[in-house]
Amino acid sequence: MKMIIPPREGRAVRVSKGQTIRITTLKGAQAADFFAFNAENLGEWLSANHTWVTTFNVKPREGDTFISRFRRPMVKFLHDGAGGVHDMMIAACDQFRYEHFGHKGPHASCSENLCVAMRREGYQIDVIPQPVNFFTNTTVETDGSFKSPPNPVKPGAFVELEALIDLICVVSSCPFDLKAEGWTINAGGGPTELEVAVT
Numbered sequence: 301m302k303m304i305i306p307p308r309e310g311r312a313v314r315v316s317k318g319q320t321i322r323i324t325t326l327k328g329a330q331a332a333d334f335f336a337f338n339a340e341n342l343g344e345w346l347s348a349n350h351t352w353v354t355t356f357n358v359k360p361r362e363g364d365t366f367i368s369r370f371r372r373p374m375v376k377f378l379h380d381g382a383g384g385v386h387d388m389m390i391a392a393c394d395q396f397r398y399e400h401f402g403h404k405g406p407h408a409s410c411s412e413n414l415c416v417a418m419r420r421e422g423y424q425i426d427v428i429p430q431p432v433n434f435f436t437n438t439t440v441e442t443d444g445s446f447k448s449p450p451n452p453v454k455p456g457a458f459v460e461l462e463a464l465i466d467l468i469c470v471v472s473s474c475p476f477d478l479k480a481e482g483w484t485i486n487a488g489g490g491p492t493e494l495e496v497a498v499t
């Protein structure tokens with residue numbers, strides 16, 4: 301199964317145990333917020349915060365296992381075709397974040413994309429988990445300061461993940477498009493599509 305996630309939108313996809321999901325930024329530099337839920341129990345979701353305690357790194361790296369908030373293995377990071385440019389620190393963007401930067405009126409967000417994608421599957425989500433933000437460039441300096449330099453991810457960069465249990469995964473093409481000082485999340489030309497393939 302292969303699908304295109306349009307710019308600023310999100311989609312849910314079922315990934316059975318043993319299957320792989322490949323996420324590609326076709327035009328490059330497009331942040332892909334990734335969420336995963338246990339298909340048998342939506343109360344168990346992939347937790348970035350719980351994961352980096354076990355991997356000893358705030359970046360997801362090839363070979364890492366992402367765990368759930370119940371600390372069970374959910375997803376294996378099989379292949380990193382994006383040179384390690386990923387983030388597990390930034391909360392999913394939401395309406396409030398855009399208003400914080402001065403945006404007036406409704407704005408698409410990864411939080412909303414997650415809720416809509418799960419509703420299309422028949423589920424109401426009440427909590428927005430900390431996503432894994434693939435193709436998102438952040439750094440933590442030795443003094444603890446946190447930066448988001450311009451996104452260097454090349455067109456065609458991808459990540460490949462293996463489901464360790466039956467999953468519902470949601471991928472969001474982050475709609476961040478504001479000119480916010482210090483936050484260059486996506487490419488300058490605005491959000492672009494993502495390709496998702498499950499095999």
Ligand SMILES: [Zn+2]
Nearest residue numbers: 393410474475
């Ligand atoms: Zn976002």
